[in-house]
Amino acid sequence: MGYRAESLEKYLADAASGRPTPGGGSASALAGAAGAAMACMAANFTVGKKKFKDVEERVRELLGVCDAARETLLCCVDEDVAAYAHVSGAYSMPKSTPEEKAARRQAIQDALKVAMDTPLKVFRTCAEVLRVLDELADLANPNLVSDVGVAAALVLGALEGAQLNVEINLAYLKDEALVTSTRAALEQTGPAARDAARKRLTRCTAR
Amino acid sequence: MGYRAESLEKYLADAASGRPTPGGGSASALAGAAGAAMACMAANFTVGKKKFKDVEERVRELLGVCDAARETLLCCVDEDVAAYAHVSGAYSMPKSTPEEKAARRQAIQDALKVAMDTPLKVFRTCAEVLRVLDELADLANPNLVSDVGVAAALVLGALEGAQLNVEINLAYLKDEALVTSTRAALEQTGPAARDAARKRLTRCTAR
Numbered sequence: 001m002g003y004r005a006e007s008l009e010k011y012l013a014d015a016a017s018g019r020p021t022p023g024g025g026s027a028s029a030l031a032g033a034a035g036a037a038m039a040c041m042a043a044n045f046t047v048g049k050k051k052f053k054d055v056e057e058r059v060r061e062l063l064g065v066c067d068a069a070r071e072t073l074l075c076c077v078d079e080d081v082a083a084y085a086h087v088s089g090a091y092s093m094p095k096s097t098p099e100e101k102a103a104r105r106q107a108i109q110d111a112l113k114v115a116m117d118t119p120l121k122v123f124r125t126c127a128e129v130l131r132v133l134d135e136l137a138d139l140a141n142p143n144l145v146s147d148v149g150v151a152a153a154l155v156l157g158a159l160e161g162a163q164l165n166v167e168i169n170l171a172y173l174k175d176e177a178l179v180t181s182t183r184a185a186l187e188q189t190g191p192a193a194r195d196a197a198r199k200r201l202t203r204c205t206a207r
Numbered sequence: 208m209g210y211r212a213e214s215l216e217k218y219l220a221d222a223a224s225g226r227p228t229p230g231g232g233s234a235s236a237l238a239g240a241a242g243a244a245m246a247c248m249a250a251n252f253t254v255g256k257k258k259f260k261d262v263e264e265r266v267r268e269l270l271g272v273c274d275a276a277r278e279t280l281l282c283c284v285d286e287d288v289a290a291y292a293h294v295s296g297a298y299s300m301p302k303s304t305p306e307e308k309a310a311r312r313q314a315i316q317d318a319l320k321v322a323m324d325t326p327l328k329v330f331r332t333c334a335e336v337l338r339v340l341d342e343l344a345d346l347a348n349p350n351l352v353s354d355v356g357v358a359a360a361l362v363l364g365a366l367e368g369a370q371l372n373v374e375i376n377l378a379y380l381k382d383e384a385l386v387t388s389t390r391a392a393l394e395q396t397g398p399a400a401r402d403a404a405r406k407r408l409t410r411c412t413a414r
Binding site for chain 1: 235
């Protein structure tokens with residue numbers, strides 16, 4: 001079942017405790033899911049209402065994007081915990097002989113690659129939500145404009161947190177081609193996502 | 208019991224749905240609690256370890272700040288939901304006679320003041336966490352430096368989200384003295400908290 005079925009209280013207590021999971025990738029996914037949920041709420045207060053009939057079809061599409069992102073991010077809350085177990089398992093492999101050392105080194109590298117996938121998915125999913133928020137804010141029920149702003153704030157925080165978790169894995173990875181392509185992916189997606197979020201926050205409130 | 212005892216899945220589904228609560232103040236509180244939990248984790252991987260004996264006393268104090276913040280923010284997840292019920296109740300009061308209209312107007316103003324208290328508490332609590340993160344990052348187990356960075360990212364997002372929710376209440380409040388003092392409080396606390404968070408994020412990763 002994982003943490004998706006656990007209470008907020010239990011999740012937060014475990015995350016705060018002196019055990020390695022849930023860690024930063026998982027916590028970022030949860031914050032992102034909370035942000036995506038606010039975007040969904042704004043859309044759900046728009047679709048099915050006579051006043052917003054003209055934009056209903058498009059808002060339904062944006063709702064689809066944000067709802068799928070919310071579910072993906074909720075899955076990542078648990079995926080990140082599971083991925084860390086592999087890393088941890090690899091580090092605890094025996095290392096007495098040269099053969100054991102080589103096998104352990106390889107297992108660690110393999111596990112780190114898997115462990116990096118989840119925060120990378122969180123990063124990309126958050127970027128996707130940020131890309132649609134501006135249009136959602138323009139079309140959605142204006143009573144919920146501050147909730148779209150909250151979505152931007154929380155999803156941006158989650159994107160930054162996810163990036164830190166990708167980078168911490170990159171620091172230990174020896175596959176130079178993968179390191180280079182992953183850094184390029186972060187650099188290609190990050191700036192536009194950040195700009196979109198900041199623009200949305202500025203439009204909600206003069207700062 | 209409220210949402211603290213509900214599952215992550217249930218909370219996120221309700222937040223995303225077409226009902227007014229949980230809304231932006233509550234979602235910001237949850238993201239802030241997830242961030243504070245990461246700060247607690249970094250501290251919990253430091254206290255009780257021989258290697259960090261010299262800084263243990265101070266890290267224990269910082270852990271106390273972050274743990275209290277985590278609990279306060281978790282309480283705000285539900286407090287914000289409860290406060291909105293009062294606002295909603297006030298708006299649905301009868302408004303047929305001038306007396307009813309006046310009573311309704313007063314009830315709305317009273318409810319808005321109460322409703323503003325929760326996001327203001329979230330804002331202040333997040334600012335408090337951001338104030339201690341830099342010192343925590345300097346003293347805590349360096350293996351968890353990225354988790355302190357995640358804490359900064361998520362708590363900053365929560366602070367921004369909370370501020371939007373304070374501001375949306377301010378827009379409807381007619382008590383000019385309260386509006387002025389609340390704006391002053393936001394302006395007094397916000398910039399330093401944002402600077403601290405950004406500094407922490409920049410120190411985790413070159414951007």
